[in-house]
Amino acid sequence: MSRGLVFDLQRYAVHDGPGIRTLVFLKGCPLRCAWCCNPESQKAEPESLRRHGAMETVGREMDAQDVLDEIARDRDFYRNSGGGATFSGGEPFFQPEFLRGLLEGCRSRGIHAAVETCGYASADIILALEPLVDLFFFDLKVLDKEDHLHWTGWDNGLILENFKSLAARCPNKLVPRLTVVPGISDCRQNLSGMAELLRGAGLRDIELLEYHPLGSDKWEALGRESLCRPDAALSGRALTEAARSLSQQGITCCVP
Numbered sequence: 001m002s003r004g005l006v007f008d009l010q011r012y013a014v015h016d017g018p019g020i021r022t023l024v025f026l027k028g029c030p031l032r033c034a035w036c037c038n039p040e041s042q043k044a045e046p047e048s049l050r051r052h053g054a055m056e057t058v059g060r061e062m063d064a065q066d067v068l069d070e071i072a073r074d075r076d077f078y079r080n081s082g083g084g085a086t087f088s089g090g091e092p093f094f095q096p097e098f099l100r101g102l103l104e105g106c107r108s109r110g111i112h113a114a115v116e117t118c119g120y121a122s123a124d125i126i127l128a129l130e131p132l133v134d135l136f137f138f139d140l141k142v143l144d145k146e147d148h149l150h151w152t153g154w155d156n157g158l159i160l161e162n163f164k165s166l167a168a169r170c171p172n173k174l175v176p177r178l179t180v181v182p183g184i185s186d187c188r189q190n191l192s193g194m195a196e197l198l199r200g201a202g203l204r205d206i207e208l209l210e211y212h213p214l215g216s217d218k219w220e221a222l223g224r225e226s227l228c229r230p231d232a233a234l235s236g237r238a239l240t241e242a243a244r245s246l247s248q249q250g251i252t253c254c255v256p
């Protein structure tokens with residue numbers, strides 16, 4: 001069975017999908033979002049992080065089978081709550097064969113499988129694995145191409161194409177998400193663009209996530225500098241304003 005790099009595994013989560021879930025965080029992401037709250041997830045190899053004065057290694061190679069055994073421990077909880085497993089990251093599609101093994105394993109065990117993606121992956125890979133995914137959380141960021149390049153390291157052409165493809169193919173299992181980062185993703189132009197994108201794709205709902213600065217210390221702990229320090233004091237208000245703006249444009253907002 002395939003092997004891959006995992007940087008965290010959390011049991012008994014009650015977010016990122018229905019019911020009680022096990023969250024599996026795959027390491028490696030093609031983007032470099034300036035506000036990333038899990039910067040230790042970005043590099044596709046184990047790395048060292050200083051925490052509480054001691055160095056620790058983030059990322060361990062695991063067999064898909066071992067991850068699946070871990071997930072299957074809470075099968076009864078999933079059955080009773082309508083839960084399952086959510087593969088997050090990093091970017092899960094960045095390790096396609098590993099992800100395939102995990103998704104196939106969930107499917108054969110009857111475990112609901114969700115994937116949280118930034119959408120920056122080959123369309124062939126996403127569409128090939130789509131039938132094995134029960135729910136996609138698709139993290140949209142900024143719609144202006146140049147701004148996206150500036151804040152994440154890549155423009156968003158591929159991401160938007162993949163979003164539209166999934167919306168056309170499986171709208172009922174696609175959950176668009178937007179982290180409302182004060183001063184970056186909450187501007188009027190970006191929110192109007194989001195509403196237009198969703199309407200154009202035949203979607204009417206979005207999940208809004210509040211920006212929180214939990215990642216700030218981690219950048220330092222990794223010996224890296226983040227490109228920005230959004231004002232976390234403005235997060236709550238930015239979220240409320242974004243929800244109001246999108247609602248006025250016919251989009252139903254959910255804050256999970």
Ligand code: SF4
Nearest residue numbers: 029031033036090118
């Ligand atoms: S896509 Fe997610 S994991 Fe990757 S850099 Fe951006 S916020 Fe971090």
